[in-house]
Amino acid sequence: MRQRHMPLGYRMAGGKILTVPExxxxxxxxxxxxxxxxxxxxLARRLTEQGGSMQTISRCGFIG
Structure with missing residues (x-):
């Protein structure tokens, strides 16, 4: 099965969902x-200043 979009903080490995601690x-x-x-x-401004993006917020589950 092809890997689908994973929410920020998770990744797929060996068919299992794992957390990405950072x-x-x-x-x-x-x-x-x-x-x-x-x-x-x-939040978007703070993340942008830290090198993140609005996409980060959407991957957290706030938008989309």
Missing amino acids: QAELVKEVFQAYSEGDFLYQ
Whole structure:
């Protein structure tokens, strides 16, 4: 079976879904900030300053 899109923080290996610790930590930080009231544009700006992108937010599950 062909690998489909995996949410940020996960990867497929040997037919199993595994976590990617560095990415999983980023996802936790984004969800925490969002739950504390940060707006998507604030998160996007912060991620862009850190070298990320709006695509990162969509892969976390906020958009799309």
